[in-house]
Amino acid sequence: MTTPADTSGAGMPAGSVPLTSVPQDAPVDRATAAARRVVEALLLTDRANANLERVAEELNGIAEHLEQHAPAVRDRMVDMWGGEGVTRHDPVTGLENAIALPLIVYGLPDGSVRGETTVTIPYQGPPGCVHGGVSALLLDHTLGVANMWAGRDGMTAQLNVRYHRPTPLFEPLQINGRQESVDGRKIRTTGDIRTAEGEVCVSVEGLFVDKKVPRPR
Numbered sequence: 001m002t003t004p005a006d007t008s009g010a011g012m013p014a015g016s017v018p019l020t021s022v023p024q025d026a027p028v029d030r031a032t033a034a035a036r037r038v039v040e041a042l043l044l045t046d047r048a049n050a051n052l053e054r055v056a057e058e059l060n061g062i063a064e065h066l067e068q069h070a071p072a073v074r075d076r077m078v079d080m081w082g083g084e085g086v087t088r089h090d091p092v093t094g095l096e097n098a099i100a101l102p103l104i105v106y107g108l109p110d111g112s113v114r115g116e117t118t119v120t121i122p123y124q125g126p127p128g129c130v131h132g133g134v135s136a137l138l139l140d141h142t143l144g145v146a147n148m149w150a151g152r153d154g155m156t157a158q159l160n161v162r163y164h165r166p167t168p169l170f171e172p173l174q175i176n177g178r179q180e181s182v183d184g185r186k187i188r189t190t191g192d193i194r195t196a197e198g199e200v201c202v203s204v205e206g207l208f209v210d211k212k213v214p215r216p217r
């Protein structure tokens with residue numbers, strides 16, 4: 001969460017391309033990154049910090065300002081879903097979503113996808129480890145992107161998750177996905193989360209069904 005997103009593709013095989021949103025030199029990206037920093041700082045600060053009342057007032061002031069400048073939700077959703085298809089608002093890769101890590105997922109020349117990230121305190125489950133639901137979230141989305149990269153995508157119908165070993169916080173992790181087969185409308189996709197040493201922490205098998213929910217217009 002606190003690691004700045006690396007958009008260079010460093011560490012990816014030659015010919016890899018980013019498939020999800022990449023940081024822009026835009027105020028909204030900087031504001032969202034600051035909000036992520038606040039979330040983490042609130043978890044890390046001393047609970048006895050004497051200034052927390054003032055912190056609450058200032059944060060509420062910022063929220064009120066943002067709410068005063070918010071169009072109708074429906075109009076915002078039309079805007080969110082406009083453009084070429086890469087989303088900037090989703091909870092995994094969305095650069096405009098403060099709860100997104102954010103993860104950048106790359107398409108690899110061999111047809112699979114991969115993202116690299118370091119997960120920190122806000123996503124803790126067991127002590128020092130990534131929450132299992134967060135791992136499932138990261139993998140569900142990564143499998144969805146793998147389907148886009150393979151050219152046939154749909155909605156998650158089943159996600160079977162196997163937790164092999166605790167997934168460490170504060171260490172670089174590799175998130176992998178690959179479309180395995182398409183049978184009519186049924187798409188089977190697999191993925192895993194590995195440590196830098198290549199140990200598999202979590203693996204998933206997903207069944208996706210080719211169905212689209214219409215974009216808001």
Ligand SMILES: CCCCCCCCCCCC(=O)SCCNC(=O)CCNC(=O)[C@H](O)C(C)(C)COP(=O)(O)OP(=O)(O)OC[C@H]1O[C@@H](n2cnc3c(N)ncnc32)[C@H](O)[C@@H]1OP(=O)(O)O
Pocket residue numbers: 019020085086087140141142143144145148154155156157158184185186207209210211
């Ligand atoms: C580039 C970056 C961009 C961005 C990249 C974006 C990535 C986003 C990734 C996020 C993905 C999500 O979170 S998606 C959100 C979570 N998922 C959902 O909300 C889905 C909710 N469920 C549904 O809408 C529905 O149940 C569907 C679509 C899954 C299926 O409904 P349907 O369209 O009516 O299809 P239906 O006829 O029932 O089923 C078709 C075939 O699939 C089988 N089937 C259906 N469901 C199941 C099931 N759970 N388990 C086993 N098999 C199933 C049926 O038996 C049938 O097989 P046969 O008789 O043909 O053999």
